[in-house]
Amino acid sequence: MELLGSAILILARWDVVAALLVGSVGGVIIGAIPGVGAAVAIAILLPATFSLDPIVGLSALLGIYGSSMYGGAIPAILINTPGTAVNALTTYEGTPMTERGEARRALSLAYSASFYGAVFSIVCLILLSPVLAWIAPMFGSREIFLAALLGVILVVLAHRGQILLAGMMAGFGIWLNTIGLETLQYSQRYTFGQTWLSGGVDLIVVVLGLFAISQAFVLLVESDKRAHAEPITGGLLSGFKELAVYKRVAAASGSFGVMMGMIPGVGEFTAQFLSYTYAQKTSKTPEAFGKGSPEGLIASETANNAVPAAAMIPLLALGIPGEALTAMMLAVFYVHNVIPGPGLFQNQLDFVVAIYLALLVLNVLVLVFLLFSTNILLKVIEIPTRFIGMAVLTLSFVGVYSLRNSAIDCAMAAGFGIFGFIMKRFSLPIVPIILGMVLGGIMENKLRTSMMRVKTPFDFVDRPIAFLLFLIIIIVLASHAFGLWRGFRSSRESNR
Amino acid sequence: MTQQHEESTHRPGVLIFIALFVLFSIFLLSQLAAETRFVPNGKLVEQPRFWPAIGVLLMVGFGLAQIALSWRVKAGWDPGEVAVWLRAFEYLIWFMAYVAVVPVLGYLATTIAFTTALAFRQGYRGVRSLGAAALLGLTIVLVFKTGLSVKIPGGAVYEYLHGPLRNFMIVNF
Numbered sequence: 001m002e003l004l005g006s007a008i009l010i011l012a013r014w015d016v017v018a019a020l021l022v023g024s025v026g027g028v029i030i031g032a033i034p035g036v037g038a039a040v041a042i043a044i045l046l047p048a049t050f051s052l053d054p055i056v057g058l059s060a061l062l063g064i065y066g067s068s069m070y071g072g073a074i075p076a077i078l079i080n081t082p083g084t085a086v087n088a089l090t091t092y093e094g095t096p097m098t099e100r101g102e103a104r105r106a107l108s109l110a111y112s113a114s115f116y117g118a119v120f121s122i123v124c125l126i127l128l129s130p131v132l133a134w135i136a137p138m139f140g141s142r143e144i145f146l147a148a149l150l151g152v153i154l155v156v157l158a159h160r161g162q163i164l165l166a167g168m169m170a171g172f173g174i175w176l177n178t179i180g181l182e183t184l185q186y187s188q189r190y191t192f193g194q195t196w197l198s199g200g201v202d203l204i205v206v207v208l209g210l211f212a213i214s215q216a217f218v219l220l221v222e223s224d225k226r227a228h229a230e231p232i233t234g235g236l237l238s239g240f241k242e243l244a245v246y247k248r249v250a251a252a253s254g255s256f257g258v259m260m261g262m263i264p265g266v267g268e269f270t271a272q273f274l275s276y277t278y279a280q281k282t283s284k285t286p287e288a289f290g291k292g293s294p295e296g297l298i299a300s301e302t303a304n305n306a307v308p309a310a311a312m313i314p315l316l317a318l319g320i321p322g323e324a325l326t327a328m329m330l331a332v333f334y335v336h337n338v339i340p341g342p343g344l345f346q347n348q349l350d351f352v353v354a355i356y357l358a359l360l361v362l363n364v365l366v367l368v369f370l371l372f373s374t375n376i377l378l379k380v381i382e383i384p385t386r387f388i389g390m391a392v393l394t395l396s397f398v399g400v401y402s403l404r405n406s407a408i409d410c411a412m413a414a415g416f417g418i419f420g421f422i423m424k425r426f427s428l429p430i431v432p433i434i435l436g437m438v439l440g441g442i443m444e445n446k447l448r449t450s451m452m453r454v455k456t457p458f459d460f461v462d463r464p465i466a467f468l469l470f471l472i473i474i475i476v477l478a479s480h481a482f483g484l485w486r487g488f489r490s491s492r493e494s495n496r
Numbered sequence: 497m498t499q500q501h502e503e504s505t506h507r508p509g510v511l512i513f514i515a516l517f518v519l520f521s522i523f524l525l526s527q528l529a530a531e532t533r534f535v536p537n538g539k540l541v542e543q544p545r546f547w548p549a550i551g552v553l554l555m556v557g558f559g560l561a562q563i564a565l566s567w568r569v570k571a572g573w574d575p576g577e578v579a580v581w582l583r584a585f586e587y588l589i590w591f592m593a594y595v596a597v598v599p600v601l602g603y604l605a606t607t608i609a610f611t612t613a614l615a616f617r618q619g620y621r622g623v624r625s626l627g628a629a630a631l632l633g634l635t636i637v638l639v640f641k642t643g644l645s646v647k648i649p650g651g652a653v654y655e656y657l658h659g660p661l662r663n664f665m666i667v668n669f
Contacts, residue, residue: 047646048646167554168555168559172521172551172555173551175552187533190532217588221580221584387620391632394610397598398646398648401598404647405647411595414592418588425581426510426513440547447541451539451541
């Protein structure tokens, strides 16, 4: 109770509430604009939060992170264009519902399912926190190294059909992180004698280039996509009643979202595909899926929105981000001198609880905002895409230049922008670069410190958590190898 | 999604992009000894060379494996794709010109000029569209520099202004 009171005190400040409000409302608007998304917005706003108090900056960015998928459902349902990439499945059910005149029903269902998924996930997070606070101190250097290694492996394996490319990009990220002065022997690595490379490649510069500037280029080179959506008449609260009818699907999808969110490298896509498949397989009307099934819509939106809070678990407890957005959040934590990891749960548990409460408050804010302003948001969908590209490019300058007023940073970000643009043209995986950079740095530090106390290779896994993580890594790799072998064997048999 | 990913390596130009990336990786591998240090008698994991080597070897290994697998894919080459890349390069030049001019003319004037000129380049000719672009520039400056006080230095031209006005411009715009 004392902990809760302390957490409420952290949040009960006008600037924190304002940041939450701006972040959550801004996140919905950004999510509703096709082609922008939370990653671009967080990348741009990240440096702007440096001058703010840690909890204020984090609240604003958490707001964007937690609310963008709500907004992304609007164009997905009304104009068959997902606002954010993870709303793609919503189009399968939302658009047919709109076409048969049920747009209000679809939006209402999406909002209520999203709200349910997010709150379910936050409640799980709060219930799990005593367990996390108990387990987190058991994570020493070698456990964190193994967890980060597992994260890299899962990120690569999660890119089905592109595993080799994802591995290549993860390697690129690991290499990028090593550029500059290393702090053990104080030697330069891959600086090619250039002093401007001595400080290394800043994660934020890479993130801004790969996510924001590249997206600006994508939008600027394409022709304008103008969309028009009919205004919605009537209330949007009825979705909660319908959600209660499909409570089994909602509960299962929320659970999938929480489980997949907690595993580094997996995230929203896997969560929603698992939920959608489960909902279809267990439905009394599986033939309605893809033709405007409310169950499909609930499965997709609940799972999506359950992921962000769950993804905070490995980030807060171990300091290991599971995907690009949490990697950016990690940068925010570091900048504000809040070091996620076991120590955070031991020494600043009130801060952790404040983050949970902030997530809860922002979901309420978003729901209230959406209930009253959906028709206003329809105007956002109508903004020409090239105009948005122009805004993203101009805003990217603020993000990069305000870091250290360096034109070289801007040139590097622009270079990564072109690289990201080409990768996006070819649908190549970008996220492993960011996770390779972040997790590569963690692995390097933790392996060095853990090897000081290790005499033989067996010592490395002589603690229960380390052994368990090692076992999971072996199982993941072995099951993937087995899957490859089975696929190879079946294709050989079909060729005969 | 998987099918879309598999098809991504079949698109014109993608193999060339991957091949160029692998060549870059091989170049990095060739520079490993020159660009990183090896401490004699030191532990392997404490070598400054250890992690760069892992990164570069992953790039080369996975890259070569990808090329070997995609070798038979006849994706061809589409000159139109290069034209799209060049169009993106044009906006890179716009961006870098913006970066170069801000310290001279100041954030406010440069941003309004940049958004308006870019809107004009995009083909927007109406007063409403160009006005909206200028307003966008003004809003960005007011929110970030005036409101959030992000670290963007004042323009060199502000030095020609007198006392309080000069300070006001440096602090807010």
